[in-house]
Amino acid sequence: MLLGESGSGKSTLLSLICGTILPDQGTVNIAGTDVTALSGGARDRFRAEQIGVIFQQFNLLPFGSVMDNILLPLRFAPERRKRTGDAAAEAAHLCTELGLPSDIIQAKANALSVGQQQRVAVARALIGQPPLIIADEPTSALDAGSQAAFLDLLFAQTKAHETSLLMVSHDPRLGERFDRVIRMEGIAQIDRTAA
Amino acid sequence: MTFRLAIASLFARALTVGMTILAIALSVALFLGVEKVRTGAKASFADTISGTDLIVGARSGSVQLLLYSVFRIGNATNNVTWESYLDIAARPDVDWIVPISLGDSHRQFRVMGTTQAFFEHYKYRQGRSLTVADGVIMDDLFDTVIGADVASTLGYNVDDPIVVAHGLASFTEHKDQPFRVSGILEKTGTPIDRTVIVSMEAIEAIHVDWQGGAQIPGQSTPADVIRRMELTPKAVTAALVGVESPLQTFALQRAINEYPEEPLLAILPGVALQELWGIVGIAETALLAVSAMVVVTALIGMMATIFSSLNERRREMAIFRAMGARPLTILGMLVFEAMLMAAVGALLGVALLYAGLVIAQPLVDNAFGLWLPIDAPTIREFSVIVGVVCAGAIVSLVPALRAYRMSIADGMMVQT
Numbered sequence: 001m002l003l004g005e006s007g008s009g010k011s012t013l014l015s016l017i018c019g020t021i022l023p024d025q026g027t028v029n030i031a032g033t034d035v036t037a038l039s040g041g042a043r044d045r046f047r048a049e050q051i052g053v054i055f056q057q058f059n060l061l062p063f064g065s066v067m068d069n070i071l072l073p074l075r076f077a078p079e080r081r082k083r084t085g086d087a088a089a090e091a092a093h094l095c096t097e098l099g100l101p102s103d104i105i106q107a108k109a110n111a112l113s114v115g116q117q118q119r120v121a122v123a124r125a126l127i128g129q130p131p132l133i134i135a136d137e138p139t140s141a142l143d144a145g146s147q148a149a150f151l152d153l154l155f156a157q158t159k160a161h162e163t164s165l166l167m168v169s170h171d172p173r174l175g176e177r178f179d180r181v182i183r184m185e186g187i188a189q190i191d192r193t194a195a
Numbered sequence: 196m197t198f199r200l201a202i203a204s205l206f207a208r209a210l211t212v213g214m215t216i217l218a219i220a221l222s223v224a225l226f227l228g229v230e231k232v233r234t235g236a237k238a239s240f241a242d243t244i245s246g247t248d249l250i251v252g253a254r255s256g257s258v259q260l261l262l263y264s265v266f267r268i269g270n271a272t273n274n275v276t277w278e279s280y281l282d283i284a285a286r287p288d289v290d291w292i293v294p295i296s297l298g299d300s301h302r303q304f305r306v307m308g309t310t311q312a313f314f315e316h317y318k319y320r321q322g323r324s325l326t327v328a329d330g331v332i333m334d335d336l337f338d339t340v341i342g343a344d345v346a347s348t349l350g351y352n353v354d355d356p357i358v359v360a361h362g363l364a365s366f367t368e369h370k371d372q373p374f375r376v377s378g379i380l381e382k383t384g385t386p387i388d389r390t391v392i393v394s395m396e397a398i399e400a401i402h403v404d405w406q407g408g409a410q411i412p413g414q415s416t417p418a419d420v421i422r423r424m425e426l427t428p429k430a431v432t433a434a435l436v437g438v439e440s441p442l443q444t445f446a447l448q449r450a451i452n453e454y455p456e457e458p459l460l461a462i463l464p465g466v467a468l469q470e471l472w473g474i475v476g477i478a479e480t481a482l483l484a485v486s487a488m489v490v491v492t493a494l495i496g497m498m499a500t501i502f503s504s505l506n507e508r509r510r511e512m513a514i515f516r517a518m519g520a521r522p523l524t525i526l527g528m529l530v531f532e533a534m535l536m537a538a539v540g541a542l543l544g545v546a547l548l549y550a551g552l553v554i555a556q557p558l559v560d561n562a563f564g565l566w567l568p569i570d571a572p573t574i575r576e577f578s579v580i581v582g583v584v585c586a587g588a589i590v591s592l593v594p595a596l597r598a599y600r601m602s603i604a605d606g607m608m609v610q611t
């Protein structure tokens with residue numbers, strides 16, 4: 001878990017890991033690949049193939065169906081798509097595993113409850129078994145009970161899919177549930193120029 | 196799937212997208228409508244006379260001669276004497292010649308004196324002959340054949356009386372020599388529809404009691420007496436000429452233009468029409484340019500719509516980026532959206548045009564005598580659709596490039 005206050009550079013670090021921004025100096029190594037050495041297109045492809053992303057507010061495409069949202073990463077990741085096999089069946093299977101009703105698959109994302117959106121966001125990150133899941137404060141808007149239930153679900157799924165999880169949070173109480181907690185103040189020094 | 200999602204995104208913004216498409220549709224309908232009217236008017240003019248090799252009149256301008264002799268627009272400044280007419284008619288290279296005498300009117304319609312040969316030789320719309328819808332061609336000196344519009348506008352039937360007025364827009368009428376409608380012509384879509392046709396002798400007959408443009412006071416010759424009179428015309432306004440061989444056309448034209456007895460002018464109808472188009476061409480081009488500008492304005496409106504949607508769509512772009520979409524994919528999606536809007540707008544515009552044509556065709560025909568054909572879409576219309584789609588793609592590049600830069604700057608950070 002990556003722990004840090006607001007403004008401590010958590011999101012910037014995630015963007016560096018995902019390769020959407022590049023460091024001015026130094027390298028970023030993900031599973032033995034120096035993403036800073038890759039071209040822009042190769043970095044995008046690497047992200048699509050290797051990383052599943054869960055946003056803070058789940059951020060589904062509101063006009064797409066549940067199926068569209070879950071299958072979206074496969075559109076940009078041919079190897080992940082190949083690994084998935086029957087993508088539609090896998091999406092339906094993930095929905096079932098995540099406790100979503102079977103008839104929800106064709107529903108529009110903007111018609112889902114917050115809890116359902118959470119689960120669809122997890123399914124979207126998990127499809128095609130990417131080696132790494134990055135979750136950017138996915139529990140920040142939830143009450144304590146919902147937080148625990150969501151983490152249970154997330155841990156169960158990442159374990160079942162043999163996927164690493166890097167979760168960002170500013171809540172130190174969640175730290176005890178993770179194998180490793182990295183504090184941003186321990187690895188980064190933030191210098192902000194006054195405007 | 197990306198493009199399906201782009202379509203779904205368009206549906207999610209149905210109101211603004213719908214308004215943009217409507218603006219494009221109306222502009223395309225206007226552009227193609229102007230084009231239809233332009234080509235319709237051109238075809239209508241060109242179809243008015245067919246099979247006539249030369250038009251002969253007093254020396255003036257070729258366009259003026261064409262306008263007054265064929266389209267009943269404007270007036271002749273002078274006439275051709277009957278002797279000159281006979282002289283030309285007697286030439287061996289003249290196959291047929293039809294005299295036309297204009298000058299009088301009935302209500303808002305021109306009266307034209309001619310001979311039976313007019314019905315035989317006058318052709319319109321690629322060689323069609325005049326046909327009588329009701330009644331017969333003039334049988335008696337005081338018979339008249341009227342065009343379809345004259346009959347429908349004034350509610351005339353066969354055997355109805357007609358009194359011809361002296362000159363144009365005149366209150367002086369040839370009341371003593373009324374005509375009888377002997378026939379009503381089929382609609383032709385030409386100025387013939389708005390013409391009252393009488394014989395050349397009838398034109399002389401109604402002017403028996405006239406001198407110097409006014410009726411001789413107290414003189415009214417009875418119709419029976421007039422019938423027995425020598426009614427050889429003294430002059431004609433113009434003559435339509437057919438030559439024996441097309442090869443002789445230019446030689447005959449030159450001979451008439453150099454006619455020593457009086458100043459005459461012979462014109463080739465097609466060449467004079469081209470001259471006419473040359474004159475109205477500037478206005479025509481200006482009209483087309485204005486309607487093209489309306490299309491450009493609608494496309495710029497679409498560009499503004501896409502621009503204004505960019506901020507609210509940053510979240511959508513960040514999601515795509517996080518899932519692995521390249522900035523070029525984001526650019527491609529926006530260009531695709533714009534092309535789709537432009538294509539739907541252009542197709543809707545074509546549909547609006549045809550719906551408008553179905554409604555406006557009879558109204559325009561009645562009001563202006565302009566027949567707008569409803570044909571299958573032409574290659575030109577298809578090229579306009581393709582052009583609008585391409586122009587839509589080009590104008591969308593401006594917001595799409597901004598989205599491209601934004602998606603690089605924002606990365607997968609969702610800006611809300």
